[in-house]
Amino acid sequence: MKFFFPDSQDLVDPSFDFDTEKRNDVRIRQRDDLYAHEVFKKSPYDGMLVSMAIVNGVNGSTGRYTLGQQRRFMVRGAREFLRLPKHMDLMGDCGEFTYVKEPEPPVTVEQVASFYEQGRFDFGASVDHIILEYNADWDRNVPGIRGVPEDCKRRQELTIELARSFQKLCRKNKFRFQPIGIAQGWSPKSYAKAVSALQKMGYQYIALGGLVPLKSSEILEVLESVSPKLKQSTRLHLFGVTRLDHVNEFSRRGVVSFDSTSPLTQAFKEDRDNYYGRRRKYSAIRVPQVDINLKLKNRILSGEVEQSEAFRLERECLNALRQFDRRRFPRRDLIKLLNEYQQLFGGKRNYSVEYEALLKERPWKECRCAVCQELGIDVVIFRGAERNRRRGFHNVYVTYNRLKRIRSKIT
Numbered sequence: 001m002k003f004f005f006p007d008s009q010d011l012v013d014p015s016f017d018f019d020t021e022k023r024n025d026v027r028i029r030q031r032d033d034l035y036a037h038e039v040f041k042k043s044p045y046d047g048m049l050v051s052m053a054i055v056n057g058v059n060g061s062t063g064r065y066t067l068g069q070q071r072r073f074m075v076r077g078a079r080e081f082l083r084l085p086k087h088m089d090l091m092g093d094c095g096e097f098t099y100v101k102e103p104e105p106p107v108t109v110e111q112v113a114s115f116y117e118q119g120r121f122d123f124g125a126s127v128d129h130i131i132l133e134y135n136a137d138w139d140r141n142v143p144g145i146r147g148v149p150e151d152c153k154r155r156q157e158l159t160i161e162l163a164r165s166f167q168k169l170c171r172k173n174k175f176r177f178q179p180i181g182i183a184q185g186w187s188p189k190s191y192a193k194a195v196s197a198l199q200k201m202g203y204q205y206i207a208l209g210g211l212v213p214l215k216s217s218e219i220l221e222v223l224e225s226v227s228p229k230l231k232q233s234t235r236l237h238l239f240g241v242t243r244l245d246h247v248n249e250f251s252r253r254g255v256v257s258f259d260s261t262s263p264l265t266q267a268f269k270e271d272r273d274n275y276y277g278r279r280r281k282y283s284a285i286r287v288p289q290v291d292i293n294l295k296l297k298n299r300i301l302s303g304e305v306e307q308s309e310a311f312r313l314e315r316e317c318l319n320a321l322r323q324f325d326r327r328r329f330p331r332r333d334l335i336k337l338l339n340e341y342q343q344l345f346g347g348k349r350n351y352s353v354e355y356e357a358l359l360k361e362r363p364w365k366e367c368r369c370a371v372c373q374e375l376g377i378d379v380v381i382f383r384g385a386e387r388n389r390r391r392g393f394h395n396v397y398v399t400y401n402r403l404k405r406i407r408s409k410i411t
């Protein structure tokens with residue numbers, strides 16, 4: 001089971017100084033910055049997934065790449081741009097989430113295929129249109145239940161037709177990447193139908209899309225219906241799914257790969273569980289920056305909070321955390337201080353219980369990854385992109401190591 005990490009231009013700046021919070025002035029973004037596969041001795045994934053929408057932007061959105069980066073990406077190829085080692089896999093897709101609300105995909109099969117070919121990808125997924133609804137009852141003709149919405153059927157037909165033209169185009173032009181057919185569905189049977197159609201066209205690598213919002217039991221239900229239809233040579237990819245608890249079951253049903261950003265984004269986009277420990281997940285410690293936090297700025301402007309007091313508490317929190325890491329500051333006082341600072345921001349949520357667990361167990365001391373070794377307690381501080389992203393990298397590392405342990409047991 002391979003894990004692909006989606007590129008969203010998440011890099012860290014190695015010149016960033018965690019004490020002064022300053023960086024090298026002459027640093028060039030992306031060129032001097034590091035990807036997760038450059039931070040750790042061994043890459044924490046088997047390959048990367050790059051969306052055309054992230055690189056070029058689609059449908060009026062600008063993507064994540066500057067014009068110069070886009071050019072370099074296309075001229076040198078994705079692998080060289082991402083500085084991805086040779087043994088790692090490179091998969092492309094079109095970034096269907098960016099146009100999910102449109103009646104039809106705003107990209108053509110030709111544009112997408114030439115993006116893969118020029119970018120020298122190993123695998124390229126066909127153009128698809130996500131189906132947003134899922135209901136297993138639609139397979140059972142339950143009386144009183146409305147039928148399958150027309151829009152679902154339309155999106156599936158469209159996705160199948162696009163896969164057909166994509167396959168034809170790839171064959172005609174003898175493109176070097178291996179095409180992946182995308183299956184969209186609204187129920188177990190409809191996914192099975194789409195997969196069968198793609199196999200008939202000659203696809204040997206098929207990705208199931210639209211699974212992100214589904215419960216694990218529903219994903220298994222879909223695979224249960226798909227796997228009896230699979231030819232021996234057909235392999236499955238799951239888009240946007242990290243359910244490590246079910247890797248064995250997925251693998252038995254033909255799944256060979258998946259991708260997900262959630263270990264990264266959970267570090268800074270969620271309210272809780274931001275740091276992956278060995279036994280559990282922990283909430284990171286919020287120490288927002290006084291000078292960029294809007295809520296606090298407004299409170300300072302309105303006179304509710306004194307600016308100097310805010311700066312003082314911010315400094316004190318950071319110093320206390322460092323001292324705590326050296327066992328020179330008591331846990332209880334630290335939590336009190338953190339809460340006091342939190343109140344300046346008008347934060348309603350109280351993290352005392354979560355902080356207590358994190359500070360008591362000190363999971364960053366146990367982790368042998370390069371991020372935790374270098375940062376110490378800073379890895380669990382929720383503050384600014386350099387800390388938050390590194391914590392995300394750590395989560396990716398933990399996820400991958402867990403996957404490797406599971407993998408070694410699959411027979």
Ligand SMILES: [Zn+2]
Binds near residue numbers: 371373
């Ligand atoms: Zn770590």
